[in-house]
Amino acid sequence: MLIWRPNVVNYIVAFFIILTLNFFLPRLMPGDPLQAIYGDDALIAMTPELKLELIQRFALDKPLGEQFVAYLRALFRGDLGYSYYYHAPVVSVVLGYLPWTLLLSGLALVLSTLTGFILGVEAGFRRGQGLDKLLLTTLMLVNGFPDFFVGILFLLLFSVVWGLFPLGGSLTPYASLKGFDLVLDILHHLVLPLLTLVVVRCVNIFLLTRSSMVTTLGAGFILTARAKGCKDIRVRYHHAGRHSLLPVVTAAGLHLTHLITGTLFVEVVFSYPGLGTLLYNALMVRDYPVIQGVLLILTAAVLIINLMLDLLYLKLDPRINYAR
């Protein structure tokens, strides 16, 4: 456990820096920080009493150090500010949308990595053969499209033209479904946005796995495995695949940010009630506290998932511990 401690420290430092930036940016902008925090529109409707309350709340009449402490305290209480658009604390607004994004992006992360990996292993193993060429060409083509474009394409084809899936949302409104029916309904709504993300996001994983497979298959231990009498499938996954997984896990962390931005776009396309839609709406109405809150949550999520991948990597590659 001692071994990965510096790693965790890195993440804590990174998170702290982000918090600091989040604190300073509005205050560094010219003019009234309240204006920077809430925007012009919100201030027009503001009464002097409310303004005074807000100044106290952010400790704007105190020195910068105390303001920072106040900011951190509020943060640890779970106070991300107040949205005047939703008339609710930012935390509760964000928490209302967060589960849908977690569901969508989490499943997309797992499924796209899995799909990309399996396709990559199979294509790499059959390098230069029909299946490999087919996969490579198709996925390279898909790779050229942005997420939202594929999303729109799917939406048009599957929902508008063929009517197989709902046009948007995460649930059938007012259906008050329960139990298994509810799960089915959720999945039914989830299919298209998830499919869009998986299709687009698996390409990088696929390409990486494939090239990693091609290198790995030339390694001596593959020959050793075959000489032992291993079946093809065992050579492919237990030996070559397992080894090819290493760069994939590294890259999964790097691609995570793309996945998250991708999720935001796709949510907007499918009117999926996640953080993306929230962010989009907040941008439209310049609801700065919500924007800031969403971004903070997202950065925290990216950091946490990266940390988890780092820890996973330690499990995957015994040589890392040794090298330290």
Added chain:
Amino acid sequence: MLVIKELQVSFGELIVLKGINLELKKGEILAVVGESGAGKTTLGLSIMGLSPGRCAGQILFKGKDILALSEEERRLIRGKEIAMVFQNVEDALHPLYPVVDQVMEALLIHGLKDKKAAQRKAMDLLKALGLSEERTHFFPHQLSGGEKQRVLLAMALANDPEVLILDEPTASLDAITRAEIIELLKKVIREKMVLLITHDLSVAAKLAHRVAVLYGGRVVESGATQCIFTFPRHPYTRGLLRSYPNMTTVKDLQGIPGPPYKPVDGCPFHPRCTQRVELCFREVPELKSLGDRYLACHRGGIIPLLEIKALSKSFNGVRAVREVELTLYEGETLALVGESGSGKTTLALTIMGLLPPDKGEIWLEGQKVLLRDKGFYQRVQMIFQNPKSSLSHRMNVWELVKEPLDVQGWGSEEEKLERVRKVLEEVELPADDFFLRKYPHELSGGEAQRVAIARALVLNPKLLIADEATSALDASIQAKILKLLLSLQEKRGLAMLFITHDIALARKVSDRLAVMKNGSIVEEGPASEVITNPKHPYTRTLLSLAADLKEEISILPVDAQRPK
């Protein structure tokens, strides 16, 4: 029994192995040696059914043709009945699994169901091969090269296979680990059929009963290990031995001329062979039995260039040369060692035809020499001890080196000039007009001897007799001239009869050594053998008196005192 019949492996147009016929018997170790790229590993992989190339021919194991089996049937044999240990390059073991799991896998694949039992067995095996208990759970990167080799061996032995293929089992190991692994191998591979693939001749010598020399995808020579390594008959085998640094042979290292193998018609070795004839360009020699070995060479192996049969010569009743029998092979140096007056020079002069023999015959390239015509001197040349007296002081360098060409009536003046310049360059002399106009008295001792060598070599002879050719020179210049002669030998296959009284010198330049005393050859054999294990007391005397850098003075043994 494993029988390989007419095996051919090709990658597209490129044929990597051709016409391979080998047999492995139970309890026998066959070493396959050769340069990298000769097809050794491909041979091992084809037996495993893992060669990516296209295989034709037959590999019969227990009466079944492995090449004709389905992939699934082959898989069941792999690792179970035929196992292979790969070269211990760093990645022969999977980096992400503990080694005991990797050994265990070999057991589980081939039918063992109980995981616990498999692990126990794998552990026992690793321990038996010298890995300590706690290290069995280590990952490959935590083990040393020798330990990894043990793991690889354990993996191959896990299912107690009948055939074991070892691919460079000791490459990249240090000397001590290598010795341990060889020891271990000796112990564990009894009662198996073993194919040992190696370029390390020492490992082959220590482990193998028989050896097959592979060149350009063909077996060029095969036979009992000691027989092949002591008396190589194929020029390639000799080249391999000459370029292999070891403590047995004493001659300076020599390479094999020309670049590594490229596909050619005819004998695969002919572009690098110094005794090739026209036939070698056209036809591939068959591997034929010679009694003690199999050999693929149109010329029947390294040809005897000069044979001296029962040669005698006396002066006024003093028998200077008595019944001498000597054979000198193509491209080799035979050192003739003995004290002054032992008859060495007389023998040389008789060979050259400068003295008529009383009795006996001299054969050159398989034909009896009846008269010394131009053809003879074109093939046999001599250099003498003192260049200042062997070069005419009336002629300049150009005339001296050109003279043999004039005598032979060879080419026009321009061609001669070109040839002379080339040969001067070969002996590392300047070839400019200024140097060509120099007279012997203007040359240093070393330069003069080089001119003498150039004169001898200008006709491109097959045999050079060097009579104390360097004894008048400084050691440093002598060393250079000897290097030059050896490199010419390597390049052209020049055979040398090297006459010297200095056995320390003979040791560095000769393949074989003959000791002459009072006109007779008293001992003859491979230089290493004569030096390390002298049979005749006279040889022992010469050896004990040879130059060394020790403090104590060697004392002449009593039995070697000269009769007064």
